[in-house]
Amino acid sequence: MGRKSSSCSRTDPKAYILNVSAHFLPSDHVMSHAMIRRQKLAEMMNKESESSVPVFKFGDLVDVTSFGQLLESFFKATGIPNGLVAPGGELITQAGWVDACVYFHRANPDMQHRCHQSNIRLMGKLHKGEVTGCLCENGLYDYATPVVIEGQQLATLFLGQVFSEAPDMEFFRKQAELFKFDETSYLDAIRAVPIVSKARMEAHMACMVGMAQVLASNGLARLRETKLEHDLKKSSEQRIELEDLLNLSPIGIGWSDANGTVEYVNRRFTELFGYTLGDLPDLSVWYQSAYPDPDYREKVVVPWQQAVALAHQEGTVPPELEVNVTCRDGSVRRVVIRVSWVGNKRLVNFSDITDHWQSELRNRAHDAMLEMVARGLPLSDILSAIVSAIEAEEPSSMCSVLLLDQESQCLYTGAAPGLPDFYNNIVNGLKIGMGVGSCGTAAFSGKRVIVEDISTHEYWRVAAEIAQQANLGSCWSEPIFGSKGNVLGTFAIYHSQPSTPSPEDIERITFAANIAAIAIENRNTRDELAEREREFRSLAENAPDNIARYDLHGRMIYANPRLEQTLHAPAEKMLGRRPAEHAQGYECYYESQLMHVIETGEEVSFEFGALGAMDDTPTHLIHMVAERDEAGAIVGVLAIGRDISERKQMEQLLEAREREFRTLAENAPVLIARYDCEGRLLYSNPKLKYNFPVPVETVIGKRLDEFPELPFAAFFMDKVSQIVTTGEARVFETEIPGIDGEETHLVSMVAERDESGAISGILTIGQDITGRKRMERELERQAHFDALTGLANRRYFLQQAESEIGRCRRYGGTLSLTMFDIDFFKKVNDSYGHDVGDQVLRKVADWCGTVLRDIDTIGRLGGEEFAILMPQTDLQQGLDVAERLRMAMAEDGIALPGGDQLGITASFGVVTLDEGEGDIDALLIRADQAMYRAKKAGRNRVCSGG
Numbered sequence: 044m045g046r047k048s049s050s051c052s053r054t055d056p057k058a059y060i061l062n063v064s065a066h067f068l069p070s071d072h073v074m075s076h077a078m079i080r081r082q083k084l085a086e087m088m089n090k091e092s093e094s095s096v097p098v099f100k101f102g103d104l105v106d107v108t109s110f111g112q113l114l115e116s117f118f119k120a121t122g123i124p125n126g127l128v129a130p131g132g133e134l135i136t137q138a139g140w141v142d143a144c145v146y147f148h149r150a151n152p153d154m155q156h157r158c159h160q161s162n163i164r165l166m167g168k169l170h171k172g173e174v175t176g177c178l179c180e181n182g183l184y185d186y187a188t189p190v191v192i193e194g195q196q197l198a199t200l201f202l203g204q205v206f207s208e209a210p211d212m213e214f215f216r217k218q219a220e221l222f223k224f225d226e227t228s229y230l231d232a233i234r235a236v237p238i239v240s241k242a243r244m245e246a247h248m249a250c251m252v253g254m255a256q257v258l259a260s261n262g263l264a265r266l267r268e269t270k271l272e273h274d275l276k277k278s279s280e281q282r283i284e285l286e287d288l289l290n291l292s293p294i295g296i297g298w299s300d301a302n303g304t305v306e307y308v309n310r311r312f313t314e315l316f317g318y319t320l321g322d323l324p325d326l327s328v329w330y331q332s333a334y335p336d337p338d339y340r341e342k343v344v345v346p347w348q349q350a351v352a353l354a355h356q357e358g359t360v361p362p363e364l365e366v367n368v369t370c371r372d373g374s375v376r377r378v379v380i381r382v383s384w385v386g387n388k389r390l391v392n393f394s395d396i397t398d399h400w401q402s403e404l405r406n407r408a409h410d411a412m413l414e415m416v417a418r419g420l421p422l423s424d425i426l427s428a429i430v431s432a433i434e435a436e437e438p439s440s441m442c443s444v445l446l447l448d449q450e451s452q453c454l455y456t457g458a459a460p461g462l463p464d465f466y467n468n469i470v471n472g473l474k475i476g477m478g479v480g481s482c483g484t485a486a487f488s489g490k491r492v493i494v495e496d497i498s499t500h501e502y503w504r505v506a507a508e509i510a511q512q513a514n515l516g517s518c519w520s521e522p523i524f525g526s527k528g529n530v531l532g533t534f535a536i537y538h539s540q541p542s543t544p545s546p547e548d549i550e551r552i553t554f555a556a557n558i559a560a561i562a563i564e565n566r567n568t569r570d571e572l573a574e575r576e577r578e579f580r581s582l583a584e585n586a587p588d589n590i591a592r593y594d595l596h597g598r599m600i601y602a603n604p605r606l607e608q609t610l611h612a613p614a615e616k617m618l619g620r621r622p623a624e625h626a627q628g629y630e631c632y633y634e635s636q637l638m639h640v641i642e643t644g645e646e647v648s649f650e651f652g653a654l655g656a657m658d659d660t661p662t663h664l665i666h667m668v669a670e671r672d673e674a675g676a677i678v679g680v681l682a683i684g685r686d687i688s689e690r691k692q693m694e695q696l697l698e699a700r701e702r703e704f705r706t707l708a709e710n711a712p713v714l715i716a717r718y719d720c721e722g723r724l725l726y727s728n729p730k731l732k733y734n735f736p737v738p739v740e741t742v743i744g745k746r747l748d749e750f751p752e753l754p755f756a757a758f759f760m761d762k763v764s765q766i767v768t769t770g771e772a773r774v775f776e777t778e779i780p781g782i783d784g785e786e787t788h789l790v791s792m793v794a795e796r797d798e799s800g801a802i803s804g805i806l807t808i809g810q811d812i813t814g815r816k817r818m819e820r821e822l823e824r825q826a827h828f829d830a831l832t833g834l835a836n837r838r839y840f841l842q843q844a845e846s847e848i849g850r851c852r853r854y855g856g857t858l859s860l861t862m863f864d865i866d867f868f869k870k871v872n873d874s875y876g877h878d879v880g881d882q883v884l885r886k887v888a889d890w891c892g893t894v895l896r897d898i899d900t901i902g903r904l905g906g907e908e909f910a911i912l913m914p915q916t917d918l919q920q921g922l923d924v925a926e927r928l929r930m931a932m933a934e935d936g937i938a939l940p941g942g943d944q945l946g947i948t949a950s951f952g953v954v955t956l957d958e959g960e961g962d963i964d965a966l967l968i969r970a971d972q973a974m975y976r977a978k979k980a981g982r983n984r985v986c987s988g989g
Contacts, residue, residue: 101127101135101190101197104262105255111136117251122237123244125251126201127190141183141204143232148181151222157181169199173898174245176207182214183236188248190255197259200252206238231754234785240820242827257399264294268392271296272383295378295393298385299326306388315378315395317371333368351382365396375438377401401436408432412558422566426458426559429534433555434461437548439538441515444523444559445470445482446532454486457532457559466513478502481520482533489530489837490964491552492520496541517542521556523563524838526825531563546849553842557826564822589663589684592670597621597637600679609663609684636667640680644669650687661688674791675713675808714788714809717795720802722746722763734779734786755779762792763805770794770802776812786813829903831881832888840902844912844963847900851914851956858956859921861911862970863928863949866982868907875939883907883937883947890935894928910967918955918987925951925985933983950977954988 101107114125118139126137148154157180165177165187174188185203189196210233219229239247271292289296295312299305303326313319316333323329334340347364354361364380377400381392412432415425430442443459454473473479475487484502485492495517497503497510503518510518520535534556536548544552589606593599598621602614610617622634636647646668663684670679715728724742732739736752747756755777762773772793778785788809795804827839835843844860851858865871865883872880887909891901900912913921929951937945952973956966973988980986 099192099195099197099263099266101129101255101259104192104197104259104266107136110255110258111138113254114138114251117247121239121247123202123239123247124204127255128199128201130196130198135198137201141232141236143183143229143236144181144204147222147224147229147232148179148183154181154222161185166199174248176241176244182210182218182233184241184244186244186248188252190252190259192256192259192263198255200248200255202244202248202251204236205244206236207241207244209238210234210236234780235754240824242823261394261396264394267292268294268381268394272385272390295395296390297323297393298388298390300389301387303327305329312393315370315376315393316368322371332371334366335369339367355384368393404432404436412562416562416565419569422562423458425562427460429555429558429562430458430460433536433551436551437536441537441539442555443467443470443482443535443537444532445473445486445535446563447475447486447530451475451530454482454532457563462515462537463513466509466515469509478504480506481518482535485520485522485533485535486530489522489524491522491841493544494518494520495543498541514539516540519544519548519552521552523556523560524836525560525564526822527830528836528838531560534559546845549845560826561822589682591682591684593637593641593680593682595641595677595679597634597641606684633665636665637680637682640667640669641677644671644677651684661686663687671713673789673810675715675810713811714790714807716807716809718763718805718807720767720804722748722760725804734781736780759807766792766794766805767802779809781811781813786811787816788812832884832903834888834891834909835900835902837902837904840900840904840910840912841963843900843902844966847912847914848956848960848963848966856915857917859913859916859918859953860956860966860970861913861921861925861928861951861953862904862967862974863909863911863925863951864974864978865907866948866950866978871945875945879937879939879945883945886935886937886947887932887949890928890931894924894931910970916955918953921953921955922985922987925953929983929985948983950974950982951985952977952988953985 110127114127114136115138117123118125122139124137124139124141127135129135144158148158161177161179161181162185165175165185168175168177169187169189174186176184176186178184183204184207185201187199187201187203190198190200212230212233215230215233216226218224219226271289289307289309290311292309292311295309295315297305297308297312305320305323305325305328308318308320308323318329318332323332330340330344334344343366344364347362347366351361361382366378366380367375368378369375376395377397379394379396381394383390383392408428412425412428415428426444430444433442434440441459441461443462444457445454445459446457447454452474454470454475456467456471459467459470470482473483475483477484477487478501479487480502481492481494492502494500494502497515497518498507503510510516515537517538517540518535520533522530523532523534525531534552536544536552584603586603586605589609590601590603591599591606592601598619599617600619602610602617607614622637623631632649633651636649639645640647646666648664648666651663651665664687665682665684667680667682669677670681672678713728714731714734715726716724716731717726719725723744723746725744727739727743735742737750742750746760747753748760750756758777762775765771766773772791774789774791776787776789779788780786789812790807790809792805792807794802795806797803827835829836847858850856865887868880868883871883884903884907888901888903891909891911895901895911896913898914902910902912904910911924913924916924929949932947932949936947939945952970952975954966954969954973960966969988973986977984977986
């Protein structure tokens with residue numbers, strides 16, 4: 044609220060990014076982007092360059108206006124300011140800004156100098172493919188990462204002006220005093236700064252940079268395709284062999300003559316699809332081979348063919364086609380097909396977008412599964428959806444989810460639709476243990492188990508014959524971990540033939556296990572809530588009051604036993620009927636009050652002299668309240684009747700209970716407000732006063748934006764104006780002040796209409812979802828970090844290690860791993876207790892944070908065992924780091940109650956990734972062996988593993 048995009052006429056915010064540009068680029072520079080691309084293309088075609096490597100700009104490859112709109116949408120969705128800067132420092136585009144920087148940090152020369160120095164440090168730390176973060180001296184975090192295409196940096200993406208955790212308001216209060224800011228305004232601006240964890244920022248950066256790189260890669264491919272077509276037309280004037288030129292193309296190319304005879308396919312075409320020129324005599328054979336499903340050809344391919352033919356006749360640009368192509372080996376690739384003509388030749392280009400397409404499918408599947416979790420669908424349905432999504436990515440695979448029982452002893456089938464029933468029946472109830480197949484071993488050890496050939500692997504010795512009957516050749520199993528590090532089950536991928544997993548397969552199985560973990564833990568949480576609901580229902584069933592619930596038609600849908608006794612009628616005779624249908628005429632008043640609550644939502648209380656057919660029925664105090672769903676809509680009425688016959692004797696107790704009840708009722712957990720068409724506040728429920736920094740009574744009859752103390756006023760008034768103009772409802776999440784700081788609310792705003800249908804006002808209902816949002820963030824944090832030390836947990840550390848190993852394999856460089864174990868830790872626990880032991884573990888984390896670099900990854904593998912992953916570090920450097928950490932621990936200690944000092948030492952094993960070493964498991968084994976040599980040699984030392 045209160046933030047604006049780059050179109051605002053305020054302090055120039057782009058200086059925050061690099062401090063290298065004095066003014067924004069004029070709008071015509073952005074709008075002429077297409078002209079610049081055409082000029083660049085002409086230069087590529089006509090200029091004789093001495094360099095064989097063309098240099099591109101981001102604007103040559105990507106529509107800056109569209110990308111700027113994408114960044115603006117990202118800012119609106121996340122609240123995170125962002126910008127894109129060219130290598131020379133020119134601002135390409137940016138969106139969003141925070142008031143703390145615009146009105147305070149940038150307005151003060153000394154603070155502006157701080158920003159400048161912080162930006163210099165941030166740029167100095169940039170590395171290819173890495174997200175770099177920097178804490179500005181003014182207290183806000185900024186992040187940057189380069190956008191690189193084919194080794195060339197096209198731009199740098201900045202996200203910033205955020206906190207990674209709740210801000211230290213005392214720091215900013217002192218800062219306001221130091222620089223003589225208005226403290227209230229400055230602290231309000233600080234509170235408005237978004238809080239985004241480092242992991243989430245890195246995920247946002249990876250998403251946005253990946254999107255920019257995909258767009259730039261596609262733009263580069265289009266430029267090259269256009270140049271290639273140009274070169275082909277001039278081929279008769281050049282001395283370049285056509286076939287050599289085409290075979291060097293990064294895209295698949297083929298052409299046919301006017302009769303549909305395929306005359307040429309280049310090398311890349313065969314690499315992509317497996318078909319050679321001899322396999323494809325004409326286009327009809329190609330269409331039948333590439334699109335074997337007749338319905339798919341008829342619905343997708345044929346209409347495109349017709350559109351291409353029409354474009355050729357009319358001399359217009361033919362449409363592109365994004366389509367699935369079946370390869371010669373039966374696999375499927377996603378490609379973009381473009382057609383052009385060179386003379387009477389029909390030239391076709393095939394751009395492979397399979398990786399990007401699969402990533403999109405993965406993201407959609409992820410969102411769909413999380414939606415299923417949020418909707419509370421059965422766990423079996425969610426697990427089946429996860430299995431189906433993974434099997435769809437790799438049709439030759441068969442997947443299963445096995446759930447570990449509460450005693451952590453046996454596995455039971457959660458979902459395995461692709462496996463034979465007899466096999467699932469045998470596995471169901473499998474007792475876990477080392478060597479009990481892939482899944483039994485993974486669940487027992489808590490480690491990934493890769494069995495590439497079931498027929499020869501020792502883990503499958505007992506079950507090899509059963510696997511053969513089920514036509515299973517390999518099985519890769521990943522343990523599913525809960526947020527506390529406990530094993531919940533396993534996710535396994537089977538193949539009918541012996542198979543070795545690729546890095547993509549490891550990513551796939553890890554993704555599936557993580558999603559399954561969320562679903563399983565959500566199910567467990569729902570089971571706990573259901574148990575609590577049963578307990579609550581038990582209390583209601585035994586309550587001394589009469590309790591009834593009614594639907595929107597006034598029909599009774601629940602009656603507790605006490606009400607049955609009072610009315611001298613079983614619930615079966617009352618359910619589904621209105622009050623007047625099962626009582627005497629004097630029930631008409633009771634029913635009129637009930638319908639009033641249904642129609643208006645207003646609570647009512649009244650005394651009623653008779654509830655049943657008996658003349659001696661005592662007088663009751665009836666209280667009716669509307670029941671509402673999450674959106675605030677009325678779904679029924681709860682009625683509670685209490686015997687007040689002894690009211691005079693129980694007056695004091697009754698008044699106390701009535702005050703308690705009113706307190707609960709008037710503090711309903713939703714915000715309700717009504718506005719007139721001019722935006723003036725007409726009504727607010729009592730809950731709203733806790734979210735207003737000014738008395739609500741002073742706002743009634745006025746617009747919110749008349750009060751500067753309300754930071755969200757302009758935002759809400761804008762929403763009211765939109766609804767008054769369009770009549771369309773608005774549902775959105777927003778941050779508003781609360782008693783304990785910012786609260787996240789789900790707000791629904793709808794137009795109220797009079798009898799003629801004209802809009803007469805706006806109804807606003809806000810539900811506090813701060814807890815749910817906090818839980819989502821906490822679940823994400825618990826999935827990656829150890830609760831005691833704050834270090835990476837075993838699963839997250841192993842994921843990071845696999846990524847680093849893959850990066851070393853792709854780009855080269857060194858990678859070292861250190862494992863260390865606290866000496867005599869069991870003795871510390873036994874002698875001083877687990878509280879001191881926990882203090883030791885936390886202290887170890889502090890020592891690591893002091894000695895190690897930001898790019899190093901520290902993980903707690905379990906108990907007192909830790910591991911450190913050190914990129915760009917050779918063996919000697921790794922030994923030096925381990926020795927510094929050992930000395931830091933040995934020279935420090937833990938203060939014990941009474942003033943004594945407890946000395947702490949550790950034994951270290953250091954290894955470096957060897958060429959040909961394929962995974963983290965082998966590296967961990969060597970580091971573990973080196974560590975135990977250190978222990979055997981007397982502890983408190985560092986040993987090398989080679």
